Amino acid sequence: MIDSIDKLSPRKQQALQTRKKLLEAGQETFLENGFQKTTIAQIIKKANTGYGTAYVYFKNKDELFMILMDDLMNRFYEVAEIPFKPQSKNEALELIKNQxxxxLTLAVEEKNMMMIVKEAIGVSADIDQAWYKIRERFINRISIDIAYAQENDLAKKNLDPSLVARGWFYSNEMYMWELVHNEEKYAMDDVIHNLVSIYGNGLYE
Structure with missing residues (x-):
């Protein structure tokens, strides 16, 4: 990656550095002030870049935040993309439990940023739409895993993979927000045990 950047012209290298500075300043400012109270002017000031220059890269704070959200979600996608090729129900449940x-651990580790995501979803139509697309990507990946289990005679074949995947993701998302908000109503291990038990016994033979 470094080599590829070094091959760019000085002007393009400067542009990448400016964009990176704005994103870093944006994340710091969102974490300090929350989504609603953050302004693009605050981000520009923290990044120490020209006011007009910032708008070359981002049309507003919503667009900048969506890039930060995508970067964070890519870490969650890495979890979703863990190979799922179980040969038995027990192996499938262990893989699901691990995922x-x-x-949920990643969500808790990144809870400060996740709380800003939650706030942003509630006040920005663009970010709400972006979150919908993120959900659909997760649901599609889960559907693939369910279809694999059905094709290999591990899961009940009378169930619709896309519908089951949707319900499974929404359940995980609900408890994710519970844990992120640190309401301490439920221990993570209890959440995982109950979620996986209900899902596994409902889907797997």
């Missing part, structure tokens, strides 16, 4: 644990 749920990694997914």
């Amino acid at each position: 749920v644990h990694l997914f």
Whole structure:
């Protein structure tokens, strides 16, 4: 990556550095002030870039935030993309349990940023739409795993993979927000045990 950047012209290298500075300043400002109270002017000031220059890269704070959100979600996608090729129900449940644990642990580790995401979804139509697309990407990946289990005679074949995947993701998302908000109503291990038990016994033979 460094080599490829070094091959760019000085002007393009400067542009990449400016964009990176704006994104870093944006994340710091969002974490300090929350989504609604953050302004593009605050981000520009923290990044120490020209006011007009910032708008070359981002039309507004919503667009800048969506890039930060995508970067964060890519870490969650890495969990979703863990190979899922179980040969038995027990192996499938262990793989699912591990994925749920990694997914929820990452959400808690990034809870400050996740709370800003939650706030932004509620006040920005663009970010709400972006979150919808993120959901659909996760649901599609889960559908593929369910279809694999059905094709290999591990899961009930009378169930619709896309519908089951949708319900499974929404359940995980709900508890993710519970844990992110640190309401301390439920222990993570209890959440994982109950989620996987209900899902696994409902889907797998």
